[in-house]
């Protein structure tokens with residue numbers, strides 16, 4: 001019912017004035033071939049001197065191979081952006097991940113691989129027939145853990161890079177844990193204080209092998225990068241699982257109600273991503289896997305929706321709460337339409353929902369927290385897996401309707417208060433990253449680091465917002481020398497990986 005209301009609300013704004021121009025938005029998808037390093041000197045405002053450490057961020061850097069366009073930005077070669085902060089200064093670097101596919105395609109000057117999201121090798125279906133070899137593009141996330149910088153792509157093993165120079169070392173099997181062809185997800189969770197390890201932090205990640213049934217493997221690593229725990233679980237049916245939420249006792253997945261028809265993929269007619277179909281007659285399954293690998297996996301059903309990302313989850317008594325960005329259906333990929341020409345009004349918007357699972361009765365209650373279009377959630381790192389108060393997330397400039405993300409929304413879950421900082425009309429935002437101020441005690445005492453594409457100057461800015469008050473002007477805008485194409489995920493580490501100062 002609420003779904004219907006939301007749909008009609010969105011349709012009502014179809015004719016409303018758009019806060020951006022499509023030409024501006026499209027230019028943020030132009031390939032970026034430059035790779036440079038420099039001290040950022042063009043700055044409005046002041047970088048907080050207490051902000052010390054390094055922001056790493058990943059995303060597609062190329063939307064074409066030597067002029068041959070790729071079909072979807074999710075198929076683009078991973079490019080790492082690094083911004084290192086020290087004593088009020090910031091140093092920028094960017095490098096492509098030198099994957100085997102990147103090196104071979106750049107040398108050949110043409111597309112050699114099929115992409116998961118629609119990029120086909122030239123030559124039609126014959127050239128793609130039975131070609132199941134996908135390119136590990138290392139473009140989805142980048143983390144610094146166990147003294148390693150890892151570029152993640154969920155279909156295959158990570159690549160490690162030198163955090164100082166961004167030189168690619170190569171595929172990393174994590175001390176022999178991963179075998180060739182093994183997937184390793186791009187959405188690990190950082191547990192700030194793991195009860196099983198005496199309160200030490202740990203990294204929790206997963207891998208998914210999907211088919212007629214699906215195997216989920218959970219991996220937990222200590223701060224040195226050593227494997228602490230590994231356990232595998234077989235789940236009935238095909239599962240498309242991009243993200244996971246954790247609590248003290250569970251790893252939580254949403255098994256979206258989709259069907260996968262691999263025949264068109266194997267025959268070369270369609271990409272794997274295009275063979276996924278939303279099934280509104282099926283339910284969404286919430287899968288709760290006990291963290292230490294003991295006890296039974298729990299399945300609970302809720303109304304059909306599609307989820308890429310979770311904001312957070314936590315336990316309270318016999319209940320588990322999960323905050324997730326939900327779509328009414330899978331935003332399916334039309335094979336004939338250029339992604340730059342997408343009709344935003346025709347695709348489902350992401351909205352923030354809360355799911356409340358009663359473990360005793362397996363009943364699920366759900367409610368919408370915010371019906372604004374939103375994506376790319378962030379919270380204070382100490383609240384991961386625990387109850388929390390403040391959420392930060394990319395959103396649209398307008399209150400209703402579906403548009404590109406141009407603003408950052410802060411939600412106070414205690415009071416319901418919302419604050420918005422908008423880069424419209426000519427700015428387009430990526431994922432915010434929350435950095436706590438050293439020594440802070442309040443949950444929102446820190447900064448939001450946001451890459452913003454500035455169409456007016458065809459370059460990107462790194463904007464630093466005071467997370468306590470998004471209504472005020474940014475603390476600083478760092479104007480980069482060139483644009484960074486819209487990307488995916490990143491993380492901040494308090495370790496500084498810039499030049500000696």
Ligand code: CO
Nearest residue numbers: 187242309489
């Ligand atoms: Co993601």
